[in-house]
Amino acid sequence: MTAAGDVDVHHTDVLVIGGGPAATWAAIAAVESGSRVTLVDKGYCGTSGATAAGGNNLWLIPPGPRREDSVREREAAAGGLTDADWMLRVLSTSWERIEHLAQWGYPFPVGDDGRQMRSSLQGPEYMRRMRRKVHRSGVRILDHHPATALTTDADGIVNGASGVARQNGGRAWRITAGAVVLATGGTAFLSGTFGTNVDTGDGLLMAAEVGADLSGMEFCTAYALAPEWGTHTKGRMLQWASFYDEHGDPLPTERGLGGRKDAQWALAHGRRVFARLDRAPEHIRQIMRDAQPNYFLPLDKAGIDPFLTAYPIRMVYEGSVRGTGGLRLTGPDCATTVPGLFAAGDAATRELITGSISGGGSHNGSWAIASGAFAGRGAAEFSRRHAVVATAAEPHRIGLRAGRVSAPTVDEVVRAAQDHVLPPMRSHLKSRQRLIESGAAVERLWRDIAGGMAPVPTRESYKPRQAAAMVATARWITAASLARNETRGLHRREDLPGIDHRLSHRILVGGLDTVWTRADPVLPQLISAEAVA
CATH class of the missing domain: 3.50.50.60 (FAD/NAD(P)-binding domain)
Incomplete structure (x- = not known):
């Protein structure tokens, strides 16, 4: 350089x-x-x-x-x-x-x-x-x-x-x-x-x-299941799991990976859920350990044999990563x-x-x-x-310039954004009322940080931008979720549990000062007449 x-x-x-x-x-x-x-x-x-x-x-x-x-x-x-x-x-x-x-x-x-x-x-x-x-x-x-x-x-x-x-x-x-x-x-x-x-x-x-x-x-709005004290979310192991409530009674879940949906529903409603990998055949248990050693490591450290003992699990937000x-x-x-x-x-x-x-x-x-x-x-x-030409003047961008010492700190902004995204009842299970509440909260947060966040050390000057990105993303997620008035795939609306075939298109979203949504004019292209809308 x-x-x-x-x-x-x-x-x-x-x-x-x-x-x-x-x-x-x-x-x-x-x-x-x-x-x-x-x-x-x-x-x-x-x-x-x-x-x-x-x-x-x-x-x-x-x-x-x-x-x-x-x-x-x-x-x-x-x-x-x-x-x-x-x-x-x-x-x-x-x-x-x-x-x-x-x-x-x-x-x-x-x-x-x-x-x-x-x-x-x-x-x-x-x-x-x-x-x-x-x-x-x-x-x-x-x-x-x-x-x-x-x-x-x-x-x-x-x-x-x-x-x-x-x-x-x-x-x-x-x-x-x-x-x-x-x-x-x-x-x-x-x-x-x-x-x-x-x-x-x-x-x-x-x-x-x-x-x-x-x-x-x-x-x-993807979530994964992990041991309560762990962060490893390789959920394929759970296709061999039985799920239990805190009293040891089995949850009525389907076999295979589909059983995770019932466990997540219970967790989203504040109930404790336990898993035991007792459906795994004996001859593949070592193969499972060899394939995903990081999944078993925290369990081993806790002295738990997950094939014999039920262990508590939690929902972990993976967002658009998964x-x-x-x-x-x-x-x-x-x-x-x-x-x-x-x-x-x-x-x-x-x-x-x-x-x-x-x-x-x-x-x-x-x-x-x-x-x-x-x-x-x-x-x-x-x-x-295309030949590269001179860069135009950069407009003001939130998080690039420090605000006053009394301005919201990076940690405060991150926590405020997380409060309206990470809880399962905000993202895993949605409703119009909760989405409107979250939308109003993240809009206020965006306005609050428009003048900058509290100063940070120079080598951490990227962190306010991370915080601003999370606030912006929360706004887009909320707006798109309000625009899709149905339940489809990962988007689950408790108040609208069915599919609306009029919404069989992708939804675009964008904007910073004002967030907008609209239907994608490019329609899905399917080769299967049997594909569900």
Whole structure:
């Protein structure tokens, strides 16, 4: 970087913001397309984020008729909001890219038939390989460099970003670029979910400030189940669970993963729930431990054998990390509604492949791979077609300038936003009355911080932006939830428990001073006549 006054200035063709799977796949794809690439991450690329902390399964299906069958199955479950072309492209691209990962040396296990088993990835090993490939591809990696704002030219075309270097005393940096890929992850509101401490909605706020639309924010309400004292939310173990109330009486739940819904309903209403993995066959119990050791570690430390002893569980908010909403995409290259800005991974809406339900680990894992590749190529192509011009003057952005000492502190703002998102009766089970209450509260909070938050040390100057992003995201979630007057997928309205077929479209939301919602004019594209609306 070159210094310009007190700001480090750098120039590149494609700037990737983020450090998880989508960001690294985007960086690699942009390099493959001939671009110079810089990647900036709030944390350390390859170790920050939900995937690095655990891993995920993959929606990975070989070429052939089974792919179309899988698309039909997903359409039937996803509330009729998906797009078949996107689903097939994600399946094709993730299949190809996983072959690349194998060539780069990822140690996939081998089955009895001698074939590699590629249906899941161990997060630390996966992201270690991705960082190494990004580095060897010539990408400039700037760790601990959180971006705080996007920059645009006089025509509103995104041409870079600015931020701070956390490990250099908070020194400011500015990077100009021919195009930007936002792969900043989802929004978990600092709920404590495993690996999501960096997922605070920064990318959504930065994009909205330059005019981007969002979609599916009413589906940012995913919760997982974890031991009461733990944060590991790999809920697949619970497909073998029996659930009990605090008196030891069994809950009348269905077998398999569907049983979690009944447990969550009881927890949302303030009841204690216990789980025991007693439905797991003896011969797979060690396999379960080997597959997800982090799930069993806190139980082992507490002296609990979860196959024999019931343990208390709680609901943990995962938001759009495992939910669905994010930036609206306008083309197959993952372009957003703002020229020069592309989105990938959890920062982008996944309604196109998951509709109104959670992508879980598998669909979200493949989406990160494919959307990263699409966005990286798209950004590289945009950069080649458009010369970078001078940055226009930046408008005032909430959280970039400190307010008075008496202004709300970052912690106060975060807690206030969390109060209207994290409780299950605010997000897991919604009602018009509670949504109106929350909407009014977060609107007041947004006005309260408009003049800035209480000063923070320079090296923590990104934290007010995190807090502002959480408030903005809470406003969009609430507005979209009020606009969807029905129950569909992850969006559960106690006052409107049925599906309204007039709402078989995606809902867009955006705005800062004034939040707006409207129907997406692009309708879902289904290949299955049997898909439910």
